[in-house]
Amino acid sequence: MGSSGEKVVAVIMVGGPTKGTRFRPLSLNVAKPLFPLAGQPMVHHPISACKRIPNLAQIYLVGFYEEREFALYVSSISNELKVPVRYLREEKPHGSAGGLYNFRDRIMEDSPSHIFLLNCDVCCSFPLQEMLEAHRRYGGMGTILVIKVSAESASQFGELVADPDTKELLHYTEKPETFVSDLINCGVYVFTPDIFTAIQGVSSQRKDRANLRRVSSFEALQSATRSLPTDFVRLDQDILSPLAGKKQLYTYETMDFWEQIKTPGMSLKCSALYLAQFRYTSPHLLASGDGSKSATIIGDVFIHPSAKVHPTAKIGPNVSISANARIGPGARLISCIILDDVEVMENAVVIHAIVGWKSSIGRWSRVQAAGDFNAKLGITILGEAVSVEDEVVVVNSIVLPNKTLNVSVQEEIIL
Amino acid sequence: MKALILVGGFGTRLRPLTLSVPKPLVEFANKPMILHQIEALKEIGVTEVVLAINYQPEVMLNFLKEFEAKLGIKITCSQETEPLGTAGPLALARDKLIDDSGEPFFVLNSDVISEYPLKEMIEFHKAHGGEASIMVTKVDEPSKYGVVVMEESTGKVERFVEKPKIFVGNKINAGIYLLNPSVLNRIELRPTSIEKEVFPKIAADKQLYGMVLPGFWMDIGQPRDYITGLRLYLDSLRKKSSSRLATGPHVVGNVLVDETAKIGDGCLIGPDVAIGPGCVVESGVRLSRCTVMRGVRIKKHACISSSIIGWHSTVGQWARVENMTILGEDVHVCDEIYSNGGVVLPHKEIKSSILKPEIVM
Numbered sequence: 100m101g102s103s104g105e106k107v108v109a110v111i112m113v114g115g116p117t118k119g120t121r122f123r124p125l126s127l128n129v130a131k132p133l134f135p136l137a138g139q140p141m142v143h144h145p146i147s148a149c150k151r152i153p154n155l156a157q158i159y160l161v162g163f164y165e166e167r168e169f170a171l172y173v174s175s176i177s178n179e180l181k182v183p184v185r186y187l188r189e190e191k192p193h194g195s196a197g198g199l200y201n202f203r204d205r206i207m208e209d210s211p212s213h214i215f216l217l218n219c220d221v222c223c224s225f226p227l228q229e230m231l232e233a234h235r236r237y238g239g240m241g242t243i244l245v246i247k248v249s250a251e252s253a254s255q256f257g258e259l260v261a262d263p264d265t266k267e268l269l270h271y272t273e274k275p276e277t278f279v280s281d282l283i284n285c286g287v288y289v290f291t292p293d294i295f296t297a298i299q300g301v302s303s304q305r306k307d308r309a310n311l312r313r314v315s316s317f318e319a320l321q322s323a324t325r326s327l328p329t330d331f332v333r334l335d336q337d338i339l340s341p342l343a344g345k346k347q348l349y350t351y352e353t354m355d356f357w358e359q360i361k362t363p364g365m366s367l368k369c370s371a372l373y374l375a376q377f378r379y380t381s382p383h384l385l386a387s388g389d390g391s392k393s394a395t396i397i398g399d400v401f402i403h404p405s406a407k408v409h410p411t412a413k414i415g416p417n418v419s420i421s422a423n424a425r426i427g428p429g430a431r432l433i434s435c436i437i438l439d440d441v442e443v444m445e446n447a448v449v450i451h452a453i454v455g456w457k458s459s460i461g462r463w464s465r466v467q468a469a470g471d472f473n474a475k476l477g478i479t480i481l482g483e484a485v486s487v488e489d490e491v492v493v494v495n496s497i498v499l500p501n502k503t504l505n506v507s508v509q510e511e512i513i514l
Numbered sequence: 515m516k517a518l519i520l521v522g523g524f525g526t527r528l529r530p531l532t533l534s535v536p537k538p539l540v541e542f543a544n545k546p547m548i549l550h551q552i553e554a555l556k557e558i559g560v561t562e563v564v565l566a567i568n569y570q571p572e573v574m575l576n577f578l579k580e581f582e583a584k585l586g587i588k589i590t591c592s593q594e595t596e597p598l599g600t601a602g603p604l605a606l607a608r609d610k611l612i613d614d615s616g617e618p619f620f621v622l623n624s625d626v627i628s629e630y631p632l633k634e635m636i637e638f639h640k641a642h643g644g645e646a647s648i649m650v651t652k653v654d655e656p657s658k659y660g661v662v663v664m665e666e667s668t669g670k671v672e673r674f675v676e677k678p679k680i681f682v683g684n685k686i687n688a689g690i691y692l693l694n695p696s697v698l699n700r701i702e703l704r705p706t707s708i709e710k711e712v713f714p715k716i717a718a719d720k721q722l723y724g725m726v727l728p729g730f731w732m733d734i735g736q737p738r739d740y741i742t743g744l745r746l747y748l749d750s751l752r753k754k755s756s757s758r759l760a761t762g763p764h765v766v767g768n769v770l771v772d773e774t775a776k777i778g779d780g781c782l783i784g785p786d787v788a789i790g791p792g793c794v795v796e797s798g799v800r801l802s803r804c805t806v807m808r809g810v811r812i813k814k815h816a817c818i819s820s821s822i823i824g825w826h827s828t829v830g831q832w833a834r835v836e837n838m839t840i841l842g843e844d845v846h847v848c849d850e851i852y853s854n855g856g857v858v859l860p861h862k863e864i865k866s867s868i869l870k871p872e873i874v875m
Contacts, residue, residue, distance in 0.1 A: 117861060127533070497875070499529065500524075501523070512875065514857065
């Protein structure tokens with residue numbers, strides 16, 4: 100069992116540029132893990148959560164992006180949090196478990212007793228300490244963070260069945276067509292180093308089958324995994340499913356919020372969730388004001404210290420304003436993310452939108468959307484350096500970088 | 515003799531193609547757009563071309579090095595730090611355009627495709643002795659553009675009318691100018707419009723003359739006009755009996771095929787098609803009124819019309835792609851899919867049909 104001197108290592112999977120175009124148009128300008136939610140890069144939230152784990156030795160970010168995309172961030176966050184954070188680049192895709200296995204030597208350098216595996220694009224309260232304590236009690240190889248969702252939405256995720264008393268994982272299936280369970284996989288796990296043995300087991304099994312196949316062509320027709328390389332191991336299908344019910348894997352249920360950040364619309368929703376969380380964990384990060392000396396603030400609002408907001412503006416709820424942004428007199432911002440160097444001019448209105456870096460919002464112009472985080476055009480998104488001229492109205496639209504809008508638009512994608 | 519090509523900015527109207535490559539380097543009829551102009555300038559003796567750019571200079575500079583050597587013409591860049599409009603860049607490049615010879619210099623707009631009768635323009639310019647010459651072209655719907663009102667016999671420009679509501683003339687600015695160095699004294703280094711501020715003043719001084727452009731003209735800055743422009747360009751090649759046009763039983767009308775492209779059996783290609791280097795067109799394919807960029811594979815039995823297929827994309831077997839479908843770089847249309855006007859951003863796979871024009875991000 101764990102003693103308080105044992106070290107813990109965290110691994111955060113950050114993905115890569117070709118995987119998924121759902122984060123466009125924002126991903127045309129920034130790597131998704133670095134897109135800000137509630138004023139901090141997306142990956143910052145799981146990293147800060149990891150920092151709260153006692154005896155944390157190291158945090159690894161694993162992904163396909165070029166090293167230089169993360170170099171600056173990684174060195175500044177290491178300094179700020181006083182914990183080593185390193186980016187490890189996967190040369191080729193190994194699958195969610197294969198990636199972990201690929202870097203096992205680095206991960207095991209500090210001889211950790213436990214390894215956390217988190218997905219960067221998950222938005223939740225990351226109850227990592229509680230998960231670790233539960234994991235130690237269960238005594239298994241791994242513990243999965245799970246949450247109850249509505250029966251209708253469960254099929255988008257990995258559905259799990261857990262023993263209500265022992266919390267053991269009894270059954271796991273990825274995106275099933277029929278209803279299995281309303282308990283789903285949150286994409287946050289804690290393992291003991293035995294996980295590497297399990298992953299290697301899958302690899303060898305696949306290698307053996309591949310060798311066998313050269314002998315039996317009938318086998319070749321049967322196997323669904325014949326096209327997967329032997330070192331490509333998926334956590335869900337190859338580890339969780341087969342090991343369910345074998346007293347190796349357990350579950351820890353979170354009662355807090357949980358969302359996946361796959362689209363720009365979801366990033367606005369998750370930014371609001373994190374801002375609400377700041378109210379409890381770090382209220383000093385949130386802005387306040389009543390219109391006398393500084394702008395009127397409603398609800399949860401983050402304003403970067405270098406941003407300038409005119410005292411007659413009214414901001415919030417759910418607004419995040421990034422570095423060097425300028426919000427002019429009489430502006431009204433509701434449920435939006437204003438990125439670096441944006442200028443919002445007098446009396447402009449922004450509702451349910453993301454305004455890209457260096458954009459400008461003209462006087463009396465209106466940038467808004469219905470606010471349906473899941474719809475394709477549910478949030479208005481302005482890419483980098485978009486200029487909305489005075490009095491123009493932009494509704495439920497997506498505008499790619501470097502465009503100037505001098506006429507109003509509705510329900511459009513503007514390339 | 516010198517020339518300036520106004521390359522300008524982001525080329526957003528040619529997205530998604532310009533998400534991968536800066537606009538002047540997007541190929542037209544299998545040759546980067548800007549190369550058509552540079553070659554025409556070289557042919558009449560221009561020794562130095564200045565590119566006025568304000569976006570992605572690194573990509574442009576690499577291209578230049580390659581072509582400077584190949585073409586034997588000096589190519590330099592003049593980079594705007596803020597957008598200077600259509601006249602400001604001339605002021606910025608002043609030192610590069612003026613030498614002691616006092617010769618006039620050409621200014622071309624990078625989106626324009628035409629036959630470039632530059633030699634005739636030089637003669638026209640010498641004959642009238644005015645400060646500036648501007649090429650004009652006849653269009654059917656002049657009120658979409660800036661109309662140039664000129665004296666019929668001499669070509670002397672009386673005035674410019676932007677998007678006229680009543681008919682004042684049918685000749686519009688074709689974006690090709692020949693200017694005496696003295697014109698630079700009229701342009702300040704600030705965002706300025708050559709049509710709205712500079713030319714009207716020269717016309718008032720009775721120093722501006724317009725020459726009607728013989729042959730075709732097209733602004734290919736957006737996909738619809740790009741496709742029409744290809745038809746006009748290939749038509750003009752045909753008139754010059756160019757050996758560059760493809761021949762054979764599988765060819766209909768004017769078709770350009772790069773020598774490294776492969777075409778299978780039973781295909782019908784044309785009219786008005788350009789197929790780029792390294793393309794593979796498998797058997798039984800029908801292509802009409804379309805451009806197929808470098809490295810594309812069109813699989814068997816597919817049918818493509820009025821579309822642009824971006825670099826290294828693939829179009830699946832029996833797929834039907836038509837009605838202004840624009841595929842960005844590395845887009846893969848699955849077998850049997852129908853795309854009716856889909857505009858697809860780079861690095862996408864199209865697994866379900868696009869029944870009406872829509873943007874796929």
